Amino acid sequence: MEQYDILIIGGGAAGISAAKAAKGAQVLLVDRKNALGGVLLQCTHQGFGKNKSGIEYAADLIKDFPQEVSLTLNTTVLSISKDRTALLSGKEFGLREIRFSQLILATGCREIPMGALPIAGTRPKGVYTAGQMQAMMNLHGHTPEGPVVILGSGDLGLIMAKQLAQAGLAVTLVEKKDHCGGMIKNQRCLKEFPIRLICGDTITEVHGYPQISGCTTAKGITIPCSTLLIAAGLVPERELIFGMEKYDWLHICGNCNTVHPMVEAVINEGKLSGVAACNNLRGSL
Ligand SMILES: Cc1cc2nc3c(=O)[nH]c(=O)nc-3n(C[C@H](O)[C@H](O)[C@H](O)COP(=O)(O)OP(=O)(O)OC[C@H]3O[C@@H](n4cnc5c(N)ncnc54)[C@H](O)[C@@H]3O)c2cc1C
Structure with a gap:
């Protein structure tokens, strides 16, 4: 079975920031959509950062996305197990199971x-x-x-x-x-x-x-x-980790942690999760 140091679920602002901060680790980022950016990609209104649209903001954020991060788009994480395996379903490969040491949940939120x-x-x-x-x-x-x-x-x-x-x-x-x-x-x-x-x-x-x-x-x-x-209203998207909130290998950031009105707070949480996951890895090594 494939093994990664860090699995990041979600390629919105939180997941992208976590991936950038997770320096030196073997990282897999998975998103069910066909592009990085999450909800930013549907926001044409100004108000992100220094008055950019969400689309412009996402383009800036993705510019320096680390090449060493393995990126799997068009892929949904179906389930997470307590033994640190994840079941993925992707357009190209169907079902696939992977192992991970640290999990960063950056799945955003859903509407009521x-x-x-x-x-x-x-x-x-x-x-x-x-x-x-x-x-x-x-x-x-x-x-x-x-x-x-x-x-x-x-x-x-x-x-x-x-x-x-x-x-x-x-x-x-x-x-x-x-x-x-x-x-x-x-x-x-x-x-x-x-x-x-x-x-x-x-x-x-x-x-x-x-x-x-x-x-x-x-x-x-x-x-x-x-x-x-x-x-x-919006509800944090956390069903995948139901009953696992207490594990120290789990890091939750962005709108799946709490719904944030401003993207800057999401980016900060993503960074903190990336660094915390790396610190845990060093501890466990
Ligand atoms: C309509 C709207 C307007 C906003 N306007 C502003 C604004 O003007 N200024 C500002 O600063 N902020 C604004 N925000 C806030 C900010 O943009 C968001 O809080 C932020 O972009 C959310 O990032 P995120 O990464 O947490 O979530 P998302 O961007 O939602 O990313 C989550 C990602 O996870 C993926 N995913 C979820 N579940 C799975 C799964 N099981 N398997 C694989 N992938 C999965 C999704 O496909 C998605 O790409 C706005 C938010 C919204 C919703």
Whole structure:
């Protein structure tokens, strides 16, 4: 069986930084996508580092990616075992098992979908998570049908509200808190565009089948729409290491540790994980 000093799962900002910091070790980085960069690759808005887009920021980050790191893209880690083996499934080689000494988990986070929320009604066409729509618009050039309702006014909800309003669509944000969420810089779109914001309310029912035609809130407001985006939160992606959090060979960084609004914090955690994994290796040698 192939053996590596360090296995890094995830090639976003955290995994890339960990790989750069893991100097002198035999490292394998695995990502299920076909390119390094993670969520940065779908962010066309400015605000990363010195006001770069996520795509530009990722390009800079990848420039000096160490050649000695083995990189396996289009490959998903299916499971991790306590005996320090990992089962990989890749386009080119099918199933493959590897051994590792240290594991760096940099798997990012996932969005909460409509199915996980107490929303009545059918499951019609036109309902997406906000991140899915961001990828569809920025990577595949798709523009959804308006009007659009967005559930959740955190950073992702606001970023999508701005982008959709810029595309000329009517947008309504529904926020269960009594005030808008997200960073001040992302809230500016509410002044720049005619985006409707309903606070202290939430969506409890969707209408229409097979295509969504509207939704109703807890306070009884019915909002006609052709698209509903769920921006109701992000959950760290850690199922792979369930029950293993206490092992000293495991290092967790980036959004799978805690959801970070700024990329700099993710990069720092990635670096720390890379260094900690190397220190552990030296200790064990
Ligand atoms: C919509 C949005 C807007 C943002 N805007 C800003 C901003 O303006 N400014 C700023 O500084 N920061 C911003 N951030 C924050 C920052 O960009 C992110 O926190 C950071 O890029 C996350 O990096 P990560 O490596 O932790 O996760 P990700 O980038 O999500 O990387 C995780 C990687 O792991 C891979 N993966 C997961 N599971 C597996 C598996 N089982 N097998 C193989 N591969 C796997 C995924 O394919 C992915 O490539 C934004 C974040 C989001 C989501």
